[in-house]
Amino acid sequence: MREGKKVTARRLAKKKGAEPIVMVTAYDYPTALIADEARVDAILVGDSLAMVVLGLESTHGVSLGDMLHHIRAVARAKPRALVVGDMPFGSYEPSPRVAVESAIAMVRAGAEAVKLEGGSEYADRVREIVRAGVPVMGHIGLTPQRYLRLGGYKRQGKTRSDAERLLEDALALEDAGAFSIVIEFTVPEVAKAITEKVGVPTICIGSGPYCDGQVLVFHDIVGLSRNPPPFAKKYADAYNILVEAVRAYADDVRSQRFPPKP
Numbered sequence: 215m216r217e218g219k220k221v222t223a224r225r226l227a228k229k230k231g232a233e234p235i236v237m238v239t240a241y242d243y244p245t246a247l248i249a250d251e252a253r254v255d256a257i258l259v260g261d262s263l264a265m266v267v268l269g270l271e272s273t274h275g276v277s278l279g280d281m282l283h284h285i286r287a288v289a290r291a292k293p294r295a296l297v298v299g300d301m302p303f304g305s306y307e308p309s310p311r312v313a314v315e316s317a318i319a320m321v322r323a324g325a326e327a328v329k330l331e332g333g334s335e336y337a338d339r340v341r342e343i344v345r346a347g348v349p350v351m352g353h354i355g356l357t358p359q360r361y362l363r364l365g366g367y368k369r370q371g372k373t374r375s376d377a378e379r380l381l382e383d384a385l386a387l388e389d390a391g392a393f394s395i396v397i398e399f400t401v402p403e404v405a406k407a408i409t410e411k412v413g414v415p416t417i418c419i420g421s422g423p424y425c426d427g428q429v430l431v432f433h434d435i436v437g438l439s440r441n442p443p444p445f446a447k448k449y450a451d452a453y454n455i456l457v458e459a460v461r462a463y464a465d466d467v468r469s470q471r472f473p474p475k476p
């Protein structure tokens with residue numbers, strides 16, 4: 215673990231108004247080591263692994279078992295950053311009891327908090343998971359697990375009623391005990407209004423700069439994603455760097471430069 219105090223959900227929540235929060239996804243041991251060495255505050259083992267790691271079309275194909283497998287790999291890196299496990303589609307919707315059982319399984323796998331998608335309609339799940347002793351991060355705005363109902367991956371909060379509903383959702387999550395809230399792909403002014411109204415930190419993705427923190431997908435920022443969203447920023451071209459490395463190895467083997475002759 216890198217030096218400095220371990221980031222807990224409580225310490226992360228205290229950053230509101232003090233310093234911007236940095237969260238990035240990671241799905242395995244090496245990406246967790248990289249994220250932690252880069253000094254992020256939180257590592258999200260996101261269900262986005264469906265697309266960026268498993269090549270699936272949506273997050274619907276990822277099971278609780280899949281998430282536990284990846285949480286275990288990330289936790290083995292023993293990061294100083296908070297490890298947040300993303301509750302996959304189907305692992306909390308059926309009932310508060312199912313939600314608590316899934317959250318406990320994630321904690322046993324190494325998660326130090328869980329995240330679930332949805333607002334007021336799932337506030338009872340949030341309340342019960344928190345009651346069981348597990349910190350919960352909310353997630354509102356574009357909730358990819360609901361893309362069928364939302365009619366696609368569209369920006370949220372464009373109408374006054376939608377913006378008001380999002381604010382109500384955020385307040386309901388805070389009231390249920392969420393220690394922070396992800397706001398995905400909303401109109402920036404909506405994220406701003408929510409950030410000003412709630413007492414817990416907002417962590418935004420594609421919702422503009424007026425939030426307490428930002429989260430992006432690891433593969434998008436390092437240049438490993440096939441279809442990065444328009445709001446993501448690419449900081450490296452890892453895909454082509456890795457292709458070149460493997461090509462150099464292949465060339466070496468074919469020209470008998472590797473392995474060296476004894």
Ligand code: KIV
Nearest residue numbers: 239260261262396429
């Ligand atoms: O799964 C994920 O990567 C997420 C982020 C987009 C917040 O939920």
